[in-house]
Amino acid sequence: MTLSYIIADDDIIYRELMLQHLNTMPELVCLAVCDNAMEVRKKMQEQPADLLILDVEMPGLSGIDLVQSLAEQPMIIFISSHSSYAVDAFNVDAIDFLVKPSPLPRIMRAVNKALHLHELKKNTHPDEGFKPVDDNAFFIKDKGSFLKIVYSQVMYIESLGDFVDIHLEDGTKKIALVNMKSLEQQLPASLFLRISRNFMINKHKLTAVDSNNVVLGKIQLPVGKTYVNSVLQAVLGNNIIKRHI
Template sequence: MSLILTYILADDDEIYREYTLQQLNSVPGLQCLSVCENALITREQLQHHQPDLLVLDVEMPDLTGIQLAKSIKQLPFTIFITSHPNYAADAFELDAVDYLVKPVQTERLLRAIDKVRVLAGIKANTSAAEAFQQKDEESFFIKDKNAFLRIAYTDVLYAESLGDFVNIFLQNGEKKIALVSMKNLEQQLPQQIFIRISRTHLINRQKVTAVENDFVHIGKMQLPIGKTYAETIINSIVGNQAIKRFI
């Protein structure tokens, strides 16, 4: 039996609101709890309902979608929609599952909902105790479907926060999802190997290929350094290993 996902839709633009609602109504396994025309109404509805998913417009009067998300202590899985791609960084700092640009293509919306289904399925079928287990000084285990998958520290490039989950990106190009918060992951991994560079990302120090004031490079991947982390990242990663002009 497939998992039914409940959702709340919020958008102040009536045309886009109706358009998105029609798209969502055509997707099997979704149940609408409320359709809201501004963030304040949405906040009130979130206090009365506990949806699995929040489909949230960014640009709304009085209170933006970003501001609303920051005001909610326990945010459901969230898909942001917007007319302006430059808000993406702010959205992902809030552990958004996805970020869609209007007019949202149906196939793109379906991909975002599929991500939510995967996360909801993991959450429903995995206990916190078995989701992540540190094994030894070289590896850890995560629950992957019906098996426990062993991952060596040396195979991890970086981890990305998704609220109660993390995406773990591996050296072979694969991505694994674990039901553990970034905070708990950081506490369980060895600090001499892994370091937090933002609210969203934790990286393997040994995989860093370059460091700038605002970004860390891991191969071709460029990850932003959070403002509150910036002062310590270069010293922590580079330290005294840089070749000096004079000694």
Template sequence: MKCVIVDDEPLAREGIQLLLRAYPEMKLAGCFNNAAAAGSYLLLNPVDLVFLDIRMPGINGIDFARSLGKTTMVIFITAHVEYALESYEVDAIDYLVKPIHPERFQKAISKALSYFNLLLQEKNDTSIEFGSQAFLFVRADRQFVKVDFKNLLFIEGLKDYVILHLSDQKLMTAMNLKAIHQKLPPELFIRVSKSYIVNTTYIKVFDNNNIYIGEQEIPIGNNYRNFFFETFVKDKR
């Protein structure tokens, strides 16, 4: 998988390069200290993944991410936690806060590799064959897998794909979040942001900004917050 690093801090670029040495499948194609230089390079040299800072001189990372092609993945790496929600709005693969711990970096790389491997597979016209009020079948790894709604914790959208987070595994399939949302029973699943659909059965803890399912922190989008509190919260009072 080809990748580049875009960060205006030399030490940050060096740190990411050191972490990447543990992953031979990652091929570093270049390092850039600003988005404009990276953009010029990517016009002629497309890559699969961009490690991207947010606060940089000139074009910031969020705006630069919006300019990238649909198949180019982004992992934001920044010292500023306040941009986390906005990063999901541009379909970022992950959001890492400096200083980066190797274990957290490994999780982000694993997620990117899963997405990349799916892109290499032959696309099918549909990813859902059939279902019912209790389950559906999704196409994953070139086979159909039964997904029981009772075991489906939440769904995460990544561009034109979704990751189904089950109680015992994760499945990735070619479908956008809107399409799969239409196949789910509305009394059980609620969309809480541009990138997440949550099984309300598993909502045990939440605040004004996030829902917590196990160790997963799921952001509540600004455009979905009122709907979440007016439907899910009021119904539980």
């Protein structure tokens, strides 16, 4: 199975270095090499790619602005010299974020994730990606078989566009072909709570909460601005201790 990609970076030196690394992976097929986002838009209209590898900061249209402008979003890996862009990148469902300069093993890890997602989508019927079982568990399609996951094993769930990463309490994670909106409708609201566009948590794993973050043991996740009131209400209800009566 091959994966087609377009790479865009206005830094020619880093762009050529990335291409050298990517050329070592026979599963990848390069459709275009661009130095700006508008060129990527044009290439995507001519021949859509499975994966876009985009610098965040490019003249004119940024990589993030480009992704937000696309009617059909492929898988996205962002690259940047500034790690501060990571939050913005994952807010548009990027599957990974690389900080320049990224060593070859880190690049390969990101691309292998894209290959795995591509294979999962090709080999999984949409109705098979996620299947609720009962009040205690669900199944996901995993390497040709169905894997049962008990609700109590789940710490939190992270959006990857058409996919989600299910983070388990043992520190591992599983990928499922289901989007966050569909998952939110199928998981029991008594157990799971959407805290942002990107994250859903198991309420039983929550150890602290405020208007900015929720804490699950050693894990801290941001609360989306539009979700603050619903999160506090769902977690605290009317049990908030008021300073003044």
